[in-house]
Amino acid sequence: MRARLTRRRALLLGSVVAVVAVIVGLLSTGLGRDPSVIASPLIGRAAPNFTLPQLTGGKLTLSKLRGQIVVINFWASWCAQCQDEQAALNQTWQKFQDSGVVVLGVDFEDTAGDARSYVNSAGVSYPVVEDAASRTALVYGLRGVPETFVVNQAGRIVDHVIGPISAGSVANQINSLLQKST
């Protein structure tokens, strides 16, 4: 009788421990992840196409850049972190513009006037388009600015950076893509 009771108690205790372990396991998987660094589901998929007006006039269509590496940078003139990464973007454009690489700025939630004055003062020479209605931002799953997507020659997104980019890491990514294509 006593042995049966002890076995029953052990079974009950075991069940409680198992349930607690499952709950702790579930919580720790969630808590172990940094919620601010969410992997884009677009990586490995075809970059959504867009046709947007350029700040300098005319329109630019992403699909027409197929065959080149495209560094799509979402930014805004009011964004402090975008100013922090400006030098890295300018450097990338100057270094790779003759190697089949396009740096493309997409102005997000901004006025054309503010964007133009920022572009002039920051020495931006790569193409910049306006996403006035934020439709392109929504298709790219934008969570803020700056965010950068690297699109390979086949038109697939291969990298996504939340926050300011560094010239070194983008250069490594571009060099790796250029090497693959040769």
Add this chain to the structure above:
Amino acid sequence: MTARTVRRIRVTLPALLVLIALAAGAGTLAVVAVRGQPPATRAQQVQQIAAGLHCPICKDLSVADSPAPLAQQMRQEIAQKLNAGQSASQIRAGFVAAYGDTVLMSPPRHGLAGAAYFLPAIVLIAGLIAAFTLLRRWLRAPGPDQLESDSSPPVSASERRALAKAVARLREEEPG
């Protein structure tokens, strides 16, 4: 009908009624939660879909509640897609394709997050089974009157003999 059956019915009936009431309440809540009220107007439809999406640039606000320009744009996008004939699930799928499952206010029904849907049901069923088992054990347990009559241990033959001897001795010692 014996007294014992009457007593059992008296105890079981209220417990059964409580169980039925609880089950009915849970069922009603489940139906309301799953089906809800169908939205009447296009604005209500937009509001309902937006309420199920996280504002991507806000903290813990739905697209319906957020005043952020991106959330406003998302509401416009929802309205345009509804006008184009897309269903609510197609619109949600479009946002999930761009943002991932984290854009949904409720966890997705697949993967690890799907546990949020079936775990409460399992816990509820386990609780009901435990309650039923305890109730049954409680009903089967002997009452205080039964305990009194049954609790005395059985008397062995040697004890009977010793008792008979002791009674005989007492009788012999009795005066007169």
